[in-house]
Each structure stands twice: as structure tokens, then as C-alpha cells.
Amino acid sequence: MRNQIIAKAAAVAMTALVPGIAFAGGPVDDELVIDGEIQMITRAAPPEGHPLDEVLSGWLYRTEETRLLETDTFENPGMLEVQDGADLWNTVDGSAGKSCASCHGDAEESMAGVGASFPKWDEASNRPINVELQINKCRTEEMGAEAYKFDAPEQKALTAYVKHQSLGTPVAIDLAEGHMQSWWEKGNELYYTRTGQLNLSCASCHEQNNGNYIRADHLSQGNVNGFPTYRLKQASLVSLHNRFRGCIRDTRAEFPAAFSDELMALEVYVTWRGTGLSVETPAVRQ
Amino acid sequence: MDNIKPRVKVPKSASAGEVITIKTLINHPMESGLRKGKDGKLIPRQIINKFTCEFNGKPVFSCELEPAISANPYIEFSAKVNEAGTFKFSWLDDDGSVYETENKIAIK
Numbered sequence: 001m002r003n004q005i006i007a008k009a010a011a012v013a014m015t016a017l018v019p020g021i022a023f024a025g026g027p028v029d030d031e032l033v034i035d036g037e038i039q040m041i042t043r044a045a046p047p048e049g050h051p052l053d054e055v056l057s058g059w060l061y062r063t064e065e066t067r068l069l070e071t072d073t074f075e076n077p078g079m080l081e082v083q084d085g086a087d088l089w090n091t092v093d094g095s096a097g098k099s100c101a102s103c104h105g106d107a108e109e110s111m112a113g114v115g116a117s118f119p120k121w122d123e124a125s126n127r128p129i130n131v132e133l134q135i136n137k138c139r140t141e142e143m144g145a146e147a148y149k150f151d152a153p154e155q156k157a158l159t160a161y162v163k164h165q166s167l168g169t170p171v172a173i174d175l176a177e178g179h180m181q182s183w184w185e186k187g188n189e190l191y192y193t194r195t196g197q198l199n200l201s202c203a204s205c206h207e208q209n210n211g212n213y214i215r216a217d218h219l220s221q222g223n224v225n226g227f228p229t230y231r232l233k234q235a236s237l238v239s240l241h242n243r244f245r246g247c248i249r250d251t252r253a254e255f256p257a258a259f260s261d262e263l264m265a266l267e268v269y270v271t272w273r274g275t276g277l278s279v280e281t282p283a284v285r286q
Numbered sequence: 287m288d289n290i291k292p293r294v295k296v297p298k299s300a301s302a303g304e305v306i307t308i309k310t311l312i313n314h315p316m317e318s319g320l321r322k323g324k325d326g327k328l329i330p331r332q333i334i335n336k337f338t339c340e341f342n343g344k345p346v347f348s349c350e351l352e353p354a355i356s357a358n359p360y361i362e363f364s365a366k367v368n369e370a371g372t373f374k375f376s377w378l379d380d381d382g383s384v385y386e387t388e389n390k391i392a393i394k
Contacts, residue, residue, distance in 0.1 A: 077311070
């Protein structure tokens with residue numbers, strides 16, 4: 001009797017180990033509609049030169065409970081911080097006595113769709129610029145305020161608020177601007193470079209093994225259309241460069257500084273890989 | 287605590303006798319009292335320990351919250367509405383603060 005049970009248990013365990021059956025972690029066949037109104041694009045045709053057949057949002061790889069949280073902007077806990085961002089937008093700061101709203105007015109109009117086209121080429125600094133850096137540029141050059149430090153709560157909240165104005169807009173960055181193409185190439189190279197004691201590249205997990213399990217979790221394609229993302233694990237918004245650094249740390253490598261040339265190149269490249277997916281900020285992930 | 291903003295979602299109106307769904311969310315760290323800070327010392331517990339909802343002064347729903355509940359507690363429940371009136375929500379913090387908000391509902 002006892003042996004029989006053990007034999008059965010072993011059989012079950014064997015079945016679970018066979019790859020590719022329903023046990024693997026997605027992607028699921030589901031549609032993301034926010035507040036019953038905004039139809040989100042979670043599956044898109046890849047841009048030319050993309051290594052995958054279909055571009056998939058990380059939302060499709062999450063459990064049903066996590067997916068549901070994102071369908072309602074009231075239940076989405078990331079919206080609490082987006083609300084903080086809305087307050088910051090209207091708050092005067094710095095020696096010039098200006099707020100974001102002083103120049104840009106109502107963000108719902110002036111920022112609509114803007115977040116979907118970042119990172120952009122910045123002629124003045126001769127490198128790509130993301131929303132965080134654009135906010136800092138406005139603060140130091142226009143407002144006479146101090147730049148936000150990396151991952152300051154204000155930086156995450158305001159970035160999320162700006163990107164949230166593009167909710168539903170497909171990601172589309174312009175590689176023809178300035179030297180964006182050469183940064184894309186640098187990012188492309190980094191994406192396939194193995195790092196750390198575990199000798200993993202971004203592609204090892206997110207290209208070759210998305211849908212498979214790692215560390216008791218399933219891997220997505222690693223698209224970045226939902227950042228800053230609310231992670232249930234941290235119970236707060238997580239910025240893209242924080243996530244990049246977390247991934248690189250997990251390969252047991254030394255990780256580059258936030259907004260360094262390496263990570264900006266990676267942001268350009270990885271954002272391009274998610275071309276066509278709706279901006280989901282703030283996405284909800286595990 | 288400062289900067290705590292409770293949010294609730296209640297329908298603007300309902301038919302008499304209708305059962306409605308009420309959603310509430312509040313930003314709060316829900317510090318369990320079991321974590322240690324960078325200095326190795328325990329971070330003191332600070333959670334919301336009680337939530338109540340009243341309708342026209344009568345209790346509708348209440349619950350006690352425990353340290354295992356994660357940050358930004360979300361509470362959803364249903365209530366039967368027989369008359370127009372006001373829902374009053376309150377969250378009680380360990381430090382004695384009470385965060386309150388109200389929502390009116392009309393009868394169709």
C-alpha cells in the first residue's frame with residue numbers, strides 16, 4: 001500500500017517535470033481591459049529584426065489574481081503612487097517658483113501618449129534620455145530645483161504619473177533620432193552578453209526560456225511597457241533601472257549604476273523589443 | 287501618520303433593497319513589528335488595526351486587521367441598501383490616528 005502511494009507520487013512528480021505541459025507558466029489566452037473601457041494590446045507583431053515571433057506583455061505570464069488587480073484602476077495598488085505623482089505635478093518647487101503644471105498645464109492633455117515614445121534622443125547631453133532624466137532636466141534647468149536622486153519616492157511617483165497618461169498607447173520609440181541606432185546596437189550587444197557567476201545573459205532567460213520556471217516563478221519576455229511597475233513582493237512601485245539592476249544582481253554580477261551608459265543603452269534596446277505593446281503603467285506584477 | 291489617503295468606491299445610486307459592492311483602499315506601510323532595520327533593531331509595529339463602515343450611523347461591516355496583512359490594505363465587502371444615506375468609513379491606526387472618509391448614495 002505504502003509503496004503504491006510512493007509509486008503514484010513519483011509518477012505525478014515525473015509528469016510535472018515534463019516540459020511544455022499546462023504546468024508551465026503561461027502565456028495565457030486572456031484579454032486585458034482596464035476599467036471595462038481601455039482595450040490593451042498585450043500581443044503585438046514584432047518590429048523588423050525582432051528575434052521572437054510575437055511580442056507578449058508580462059501580464060500574460062502572471063496568475064489570474066495578479067492579472068485581475070491590473071484590470072481595475074481602483075484596485076491597482078500602484079495607483080496610490082500615481083496619485084502622489086499627480087499631487088507632485090501641481091506642487092511648486094525650486095527657486096523659479098514653478099511646478100510641472102506651470103509649463104505643461106493639465107498632464108492628461110499635455111502628457112497623453114508622451115511616455116510611450118521614451119527613451120528619446122537628447123541633443124544637449126548627446127545621449128538618450130528617459131522620463132526620469134527628463135523630469136530631472138526640467139527640475140534643474142527650468143524650475144531651479146534639485147534633481148531627484150535615483151529611486152526617490154517622488155521620482156517613481158512622478159514618472160509613473162507621466163507614463164500613466166499613455167495608458168493603452170502602443171510603445172513606439174524613434175531610432176532615427178540622433179544616434180539612437182548606435183545606442184540600440186550597444187544595448188543589443190549587452191542583451192546577449194553573459195554576465196556574473198551564473199553566466200547568464202538577458203536572452204538566456206527572457207528570450208530562450210520565457211514561460212519556463214525559475215526560482216519558483218515564471219519568466220516573461222522581459223518587456224518594459226508596464227514600468228514603473230507595482231510589484232506585490234515590494235508592495236511599491238519599482239523603477240526600470242532598479243529592475244535591471246535586480247536582474248543583473250541575480251546573475252551574481254556587479255551591476256552598473258542607474259542611468260549609466262550601459263543601462264540607458266539597455267533601456268533603448270529593451271523598450272524597442274516591446275514595440276507595439278500598450279503602456280501599462282502602473283502594471284501589477286508578482 | 288501623515289499623508290494617508292483613504293479611497294473608497296461606492297456606486298452613486300442603487301435601487302431600494304439592492305446589494306452593492308463597496309471597495310476600499312488605503313495607503314499604509316502596515317509595519318509588522320517583526321522586521322529589523324539597518325541598525326539591527328526591530329522596527330516598531332505600526333499597522334491599521336481596525337476598519338469600520340457605518341451607514342446612517344448603523345454598523346454595516348467591521349474587521350480587525352493583524353500584522354500579517356500586507357501594505358496598502360484593500361478591503362471589499364457588500365451591503366444591502368434600503369434607503370438613501372451616507373456611508374462612513376474609518377481606519378484606526380496603532381498610533382491612535384483615525385483616517386475617515388464618507389460617501390453618499392441615492393436611491394434610484
